[in-house]
Structures are given as structure tokens and as C-alpha cells.
Amino acid sequence: MTQNIRMQGVTVGSREPFEDMVRAMELWQTRPPIDDSVFGFEQVGEAITALPAGRHFGKVCIRF
Secondary structure (H helix, E strand, C coil), rough: HHHCCHHHHHHHHCHHHHHHHHHHHHHCCCCCCCCEEEHHHHHHHHHHHHHHHCCCCCEEECCC
């Protein structure tokens, strides 16, 4: 799996809809599902193995 790694950005459209979404999230006090674990860049291997193993909830974050 680690030999086929790629990093991919995600576009969210124009700024106005994004700001509308942020305001709605603030109004309704919602938060995106992000796992409690934040991996350091040197732990990228651990972060990748957490995905197929199902040891995460929501998004997995890697700190650069």
C-alpha cells in the first residue's frame, strides 16, 4: 500500500458557498468528524495503516 501513495487536494468550490457552510456549522454547532489522533509527519506509516485497519473515526490528520 505504501508504494502507491499519492496526495490529493480537494476543491470546495467558490469562497461564498464555503463561507455559508462555515456559518451554518457555527450556527448549528456542528463539527466535522476528525479522529482524536493527530500523527506527526514521521508517523505517516502509522496513519496509513490506521485507515484499512479501521482504527480511526472520521478524518485522519497528519501534522507537517
